[in-house]
Amino acid sequence: MxxxxxxxxxxxxxxxxxxxxxxxxxxxVSLHQIHDEDKARIRYKRVCxxxxxxxxxxxxxxxxxxxxxxVLTSDDFKQLPQEQSHEIEVLEFVPVDQVDPxxxxxxxxxxxDSRSPKAYVLLRKTLEQTDRxxxxxxxxxxxxRLGVLRVHDDVLLLQGLLWGDEVRAADFAALDTSVKVSxxxxxxxxxxxxxxSADFDPDRYTDEYQExxxxxxxxxxxxxxxxxxxxxxxEQPSADDDEGGDVIDLMAxxxxxxxxxxxxxxxxxxxxxxxxxxxxxxxxxxxxxxEKAPAKKAPAEKAAAKKPAARKPAAKKATADESxxxKPAAKKPATRKKAS
Numbered sequence: 001m002x003x004x005x006x007x008x009x010x011x012x013x014x015x016x017x018x019x020x021x022x023x024x025x026x027x028x029v030s031l032h033q034i035h036d037e038d039k040a041r042i043r044y045k046r047v048c049x050x051x052x053x054x055x056x057x058x059x060x061x062x063x064x065x066x067x068x069x070x071v072l073t074s075d076d077f078k079q080l081p082q083e084q085s086h087e088i089e090v091l092e093f094v095p096v097d098q099v100d101p102x103x104x105x106x107x108x109x110x111x112x113d114s115r116s117p118k119a120y121v122l123l124r125k126t127l128e129q130t131d132r133x134x135x136x137x138x139x140x141x142x143x144x145r146l147g148v149l150r151v152h153d154d155v156l157l158l159q160g161l162l163w164g165d166e167v168r169a170a171d172f173a174a175l176d177t178s179v180k181v182s183x184x185x186x187x188x189x190x191x192x193x194x195x196x197s198a199d200f201d202p203d204r205y206t207d208e209y210q211e212x213x214x215x216x217x218x219x220x221x222x223x224x225x226x227x228x229x230x231x232x233x234x235e236q237p238s239a240d241d242d243e244g245g246d247v248i249d250l251m252a253x254x255x256x257x258x259x260x261x262x263x264x265x266x267x268x269x270x271x272x273x274x275x276x277x278x279x280x281x282x283x284x285x286x287x288x289x290x291e292k293a294p295a296k297k298a299p300a301e302k303a304a305a306k307k308p309a310a311r312k313p314a315a316k317k318a319t320a321d322e323s324x325x326x327k328p329a330a331k332k333p334a335t336r337k338k339a340s
Contacts, residue, residue, distance in 0.1 A: 006113055007086030009136075009149070009156075011123050012257025014250060017114040018088070023107040023157065029213050039227045077142060085139040088158065090149070093132040099148060102167060105160035110149075119250060120156065127151050 001021045009016040033042040046054045063070045112120035127134065127150065134149035138158070146161040220226060 001109075003111070004108070004140075005086055007088060007138075009110070009123065010087055010089045011119070011134075012090070013253040013260070014119050014122075014257065016119045016123055017112070018120070018156075019111040019113045020158065021109040021111065023109045027207060027210060029210055029217065080142075088136050088138040088147075088149070090134045090136050092135050093127075093130065094135055096131055096133055096150075099133060099161070100167075103161045105162060107160075108158040110156040110158055122250060123149075124151050124154070124156050127156075 003019040003021050006017070006019050009018060034040060035042060046056065046059065048054050060074075061072050063072065110120075114120070123134075136147050136149055136158070138145055138147055140160075146163055148159050148161060150157050150159060
């Protein structure tokens with residue numbers, strides 16, 4: 001796997017250096033479009049409304065409210081405090097059952113990126129023992145995102161969450177209709193459920209459409225029913241494998257975090273303002289423009305199951321190398337959600 005970016009988890013006054021990896025991939029057969037007449041591949045050009053072809057470097061983003069248009073340049077975006085952050089900030093810890101699975105988005109693996117993984121293991125074991133999820137904020141592709149940290153097979157997962165106003169309410173008139181279900185109907189339905197009950201095993205299920213599509217392609221190739229088309233794909237740069245992070249005095253950092261929280265640190269936390277980039281992150285590590293899943297090898301690859309999540313308050317962050325004699329870093333407010 002290739003890491004997306006390097007950063008750190010701000011866990012109270014403890015900093016946990018990590019590398020981030022996409023945890024899922026698609027097994028869909030990759031198809032593209034060609035011209036029916038000459039079998040040449042279809043390519044798309046960027047053309048403005050006046051008919052001019054536009055180079056990517058000449059494109060800017062803008063907001064249109066229906067009457068006026070505001071142009072946002074690259075310099076404008078550089079002023080936003082979250083744009084280049086490689087820090088996953090723990091906001092609070094919540095019970096697992098308080099986060100609705102409907103809010104879950106893409107999942108990422110977090111690998112420890114330090115000479116000593118002790119802080120990583122400590123956070124992982126703490127989440128397991130307390131049966132809680134860490135609610136976090138992080139930045140990916142210039143967007144501030146909400147997420148949770150949870151544990152899966154001894155690995156910390158970062159799972160994106162939808163913002164509260166992105167979940168739509170179910171507003172259907174049919175739900176208000178009074179329907180009577182008899183005891184016998186409910187008993188029979190329960191019996192059917194019981195007869196079909198089993199432990200979930202994702203490996204039992206296959207994507208028959210993708211399997212048959214691959215078989216169709218293979219049959220055409222074996223029969224010589226193909227055309228010679230040239231396609232060039234750029235190589236993705238290899239991930240930076242340099243080790244980072246220093247061994248820190250965990251007990252001192254944890255004690256300072258607890259003392260700070262008890263003295264009112266958590267209660268006065270604000271969701272507005274900016275966070276500094278005092279993370280153990282590789283500032284030059286860039287996120288790819290788009291996460292591409294590896295090429296499909298076997299159509300019968302299965303989708304992985306997800307686990308629920310949840311909600312409550314916690315302490316703030318400091319730099320990665322706090323020692324027992326150093327004072328806790330000044331508290332920084334968390335950031336408010338921004339429009340993309």
